[in-house]
Amino acid sequence: MRYPLHHEKYKLFLDELNLLRGQAGLNQTELADRMGIGQDVVSRCEAGLRRVDVFELALWTHACGTTLEAFVKKLDERIQRHQLPGLL
Numbered sequence: 001m002r003y004p005l006h007h008e009k010y011k012l013f014l015d016e017l018n019l020l021r022g023q024a025g026l027n028q029t030e031l032a033d034r035m036g037i038g039q040d041v042v043s044r045c046e047a048g049l050r051r052v053d054v055f056e057l058a059l060w061t062h063a064c065g066t067t068l069e070a071f072v073k074k075l076d077e078r079i080q081r082h083q084l085p086g087l088l
Contacts, residue, residue, distance in 0.1 A: 009079055014048050016075045017060065021046075024064035034063035 021031050021042075028046070032039040035056075044050035052060070058068045079085075 008082075009084060010048070012078050012082060012084075013052075013075060014046060016071065016078055017052070018046055020061065020064045020066065020071065024066075026064065031060070031063055035059050 021028070024031075026034070028042040029039045032042045035042070041050065045052050045056075054068075057071070061068050061071045
């Protein structure tokens, strides 16, 4: 069963991931190299074809020069701007 609210929040999560990589000035290949994974994994994650676990997210944020905490705070702000219940 799909939960539309969670789906919408996950879309915002993916948008924030893409924004983070862009703000870091990295393409998918550069990010993948920093994370020690294949570019195809980054592509599938950003397209929503593969879920990102918390350990990958921590690695992703670090590779982009920020922290997991800072990312979650920005994501929560984005979710609240869309008038959805926040994360925190």
